[in-house]
Amino acid sequence: MSGAQKRFCAGVWLGDFGAGIWRRDLEMQALDMAGHLIRRLHQHSTQVYAAHTREAGFDITSVQFAALDAIRVNPGIDQAGVAALIAYDRPTIGEVINRLVTKGLVERAISDTDRRARVLRLTPEGEAAFERLLPIVRKLQEAILENLTRDERTAFLALVKAAIRER
């Protein structure tokens, strides 16, 4: 390797790939489109999430954190309630909660009043994990937008909120 630093990002080789053979931004249409940029932004966000939480001894995605949060604030909520709160479909939330249960952070029981429903609560470990996670996740939000100034971050978040509002 001769000492030269390799520039990798998420398994992607960011070198000069073929010494400029590829016509990256000359004629390609997709690279400046909203869909492509949003996809890359999400990719970036996900990787920052994973890196920071893993460094703290967890392995938590933004979905898992949001689900923990929803259950913490609403103990006894069912899976459909979590799905509605964080805007997901029930099968996905079911699998996310499976993993949280496997990790011992959430406990699931059949509801007394509606035997279709599974009521959810954080375990003591889940409560403790959330307490430890919260400052880490708060801080990592800044890392996601580290290229932006404070004012740009504020503007950006307002625009995202506007874009996803009441679809």
Next chain:
Amino acid sequence: MSGAQKRFCAGVWLGDFGAGIWRRDLEMQALDMAGHLIRRLHQHSTQVYAAHTREAGFDITSVQFAALDAIRVNPGIDQAGVAALIAYDRPTIGEVINRLVTKGLVERAISDTDRRARVLRLTPEGEAAFERLLPIVRKLQEAILENLTRDERTAFLALVKAAIRER
């Protein structure tokens, strides 16, 4: 159902979910965080992509479109080249291209000069599909950001580009 319109979005019931039992924005921490908002934005973008391309008789994701674009502009590119151009890892691109080959839009052959590499080209069907797709995908970009004004869209895209720049 008694005639009332149900409000679904991606399988998520957007009704009053339990008549306000859940404390949505009172104490939840995650909902205003960048990671959560970006995830929901990506979810939205993906759904708009799928809806618009499906309506036109295709079923194309933003990754598949970007890959088609990269191959169209760089005929004979290999999979690693595509991965580098659109910022993805090679296994994912390999599977994306598998599906494009299955759909008959891309052909893959072993390179003459490097037998490890698979050189890629659009088939005539792939060329035709891209020509038909391009105006649809262009238009759909506006639908993704339909809640934003023209100026807001410009500002938003500039901020996203800045956020994902040179990681």
Next chain:
DNA sequence: CCAAATTAGAAAGTTTACTTATCATTTCGA
């Protein structure tokens, strides 16, 4: 009160996206 509609959850299948590992090939350095 009972049949029909609705809802909660799960199961199966698909696509995307990643990590790690492996194999084959090519290139580089001693």
Next chain:
DNA sequence: TCGAAATGATAAGTAAACTTTCTAATTTGG
């Protein structure tokens, strides 16, 4: 030139995010 390093691709495994379909339970309407 020969062995080591690097590279292209694939395979296996995990997680997320859906769709569709199914069952079980509960409401609701007649």
